[in-house]
Amino acid sequence: MTEVPTLPPIGKQRVKWLAVRFGSTTGRVADIANPCDRRRCEARIEFESAYGRLWEAETRRGCPTVADYDVCIAQAAVGLDADEHFHWRELKRPARLRGNMSNLVDPFAVSWPMESFCTEPGLDTPRAMHVDVPDARKRYTALVWGAESETAKGVPAERRAQYDEAMQAEAEGVEVMREAVARHYGSASGDVSDIPQANRATASRHWRRCMALYNMRCEFEIQLTRIAIDEQREQDASDARERAAEESGELEETRIRDIAVHGFG
Structure with missing residues (x-):
């Protein structure tokens, strides 16, 4: 087994x-x-x-x-x-x-047993160890840079350069993860092609698992971000209603004072 x-x-x-x-x-x-x-x-x-x-x-x-x-x-x-x-x-x-929920709303604070390096190759066919930024992370980055549609096309023109740089950083982050895996499984250079043949299936298995866990974190992250945005919008709307009520009260007080001044003037 x-x-x-x-x-x-x-x-x-x-x-x-x-x-x-x-x-x-x-x-x-x-x-x-x-x-x-x-x-x-x-x-x-x-x-x-x-x-x-x-x-x-x-x-x-x-x-x-x-x-x-x-x-x-x-x-x-x-x-x-x-x-x-x-x-x-x-x-x-x-x-x-x-x-007491603070440590439950940080996707990257979780440590899973399956993050440990694999020691055996598993039974499925090895896959190429591509650098793929998870779709959820792409949507998150677009949302952070102003795209309510969560797409690159929805990023405002004035923020596009920052978005492109952020996406480049995301890709480089995945490259760093892959290099660490490659080195663990015997690549002196950190390049996947230099992983010894005997270790490639195990490295592939671990990389698949690593990316699956990363995708899970990114999905949780964007869900939390959407909730935070909706919460802030509701708070802003509530604050606006309070300001409107205060302004309405102030206007009514002013009207009453004017009537009093006019009536006793």
């Missing part, structure tokens, strides 16, 4: 624990009062669920037989039970958890 990841998918107690961390008083996501925090919790759950799906896919790739896969699933069930018990205990004291 070949190497497989060790962390099982997200469990029910973990979902309840997340709901409480994001403000729920019942352990239900639907009961999170703040709509933006509720969306953040839903995005976090999807983020962790995506890891579970990747875990399952990698486990299947690493098991040559159904029996091997069944053994891995049984081992994962033990881990899931332990994880669920931990969260069940934590939920006995919800006040210390509620609203």
